[in-house]
Amino acid sequence: WFYWISGREEEKRSSPVPPNVSTNVVAGRRRHVMWLTAYKSKNHQVYFGTDEKKVESATTSSSEYIGEVKGEGNVKQIPAKSKVKPGNTYYWRVDAKIGSTVIKGDVWEFSTI
Numbered sequence: 001w002f003y004w005i006s007g008r009e010e011e012k013r014s015s016p017v018p019p020n021v022s023t024n025v026v027a028g029r030r031r032h033v034m035w036l037t038a039y040k041s042k043n044h045q046v047y048f049g050t051d052e053k054k055v056e057s058a059t060t061s062s063s064e065y066i067g068e069v070k071g072e073g074n075v076k077q078i079p080a081k082s083k084v085k086p087g088n089t090y091y092w093r094v095d096a097k098i099g100s101t102v103i104k105g106d107v108w109e110f111s112t113i
Contacts, residue, residue, distance in 0.1 A: 012103055013038045013074075013094045018110040027086040027112040034075045038096030038103060044069045045095040045102065046076040055091040056107045068097075086112050 017034040018025045037044065049055045049064040058064035069076050076094075078084060089111045096103040 012105050013041070013044060013096055016092075016094075016108045020108040020110070022110040025084075025110045025112045027084045027088075030078070030084045030110075030112065032075050032077050033092055033094075035094050037072060037074050038098075041096035041098050041103070042071060043097040044074070044076075045097060047093040047095075048078060048082050049091060050088055052091045052107055052109065055093050058093070084112055088112055 013035045015036040018030065033046070033048070035044075045060060045068050046066050047055050047058040047062070047064045048066045049058075051064075054062070055064050066076060066079050066082060084090060089109055091107050091109045093107045094105045096105065
């Protein structure tokens with residue numbers, strides 16, 4: 001069984017919004033992605049796109065990189081160039097930064113209607 005302690009933070013960021021593998025996300029309402037911050041991390045690098053392999057291998061110089069969330073924030077606006085449209089599957093990744101160390105996140109996905 002699984003027991004969750006409220007406020008607990010993992011080494012990697014967790015609890016994506018929209019939830020991973022969601023299939024009924026309304027495209028017109030999805031302008032941001034959100035997550036629980038990683039333990040001891042104050043900055044997070046965010047990647048977003050329609051190609052899972054490109055998002056998985058993306059770096060901060062890739063077109064999939066949509067920016068860094070600094071401080072204790074856990075919300076990133078999806079840029080206009082990456083506008084969410086109906087009938088697509090989107091992939092996103094959030095890497096946690098702790099000092100100069102980057103902990104690569106897993107790739108999450110959602111599909112739009």
